[in-house]
Amino acid sequence: MQAQCVSLCLLGVMFFLCSAHAGGLRRCLISMDMRRMEESFRGIKNAIQAKDTFQNVTILSTSETLHSIKPLDVCCVTKNLLAFYVDRVFKDHQELSPQILRKTSSIANSFLYMQKTLQRCQEQRLCHCRQEAINATRIIHDTYDQLEVRSAAIKSLGELDILLAWIEKNHQGTSAASRQET
16 A cells, blocks of 8 residues: 555656656747748748759758657757758848748748747757757758758758748647737
């Protein structure tokens, strides 16, 4: 009887600790109107993808990189991918069309906002970067670096729908809330 009580007590403590840990991860979720970014991307998707000269190459979906990310690594990978797009893809993309430039700038600004949110989480030690997360983002960088800069930027912009869907799936707690507010 006493052994059962101790077992139940230990189970309760483990449940509490797991709940507290999951709560800490939830605080790092980003609150963003994903629908607006998706609409911006849909407005330029065909024009961007028409410029893609490497149809058989993918950057974000390489060997299921994003699909194999564990929940503990979501914050870090999201933060790293946002930085990758802000620091490289949007800067490397040369665009003459004012409409496309306006929509990519809008998406880039949203990425900057999400990046700042995740930076605060990392400063509070709520966003850990394990080796698996670092390796996943390294694969994406390496694939990008194998292409000519302009082609890599176009390819990455053309795959924004993959990234946006992944962010929405992995940060759905706050994305759903922001959709209900609008």
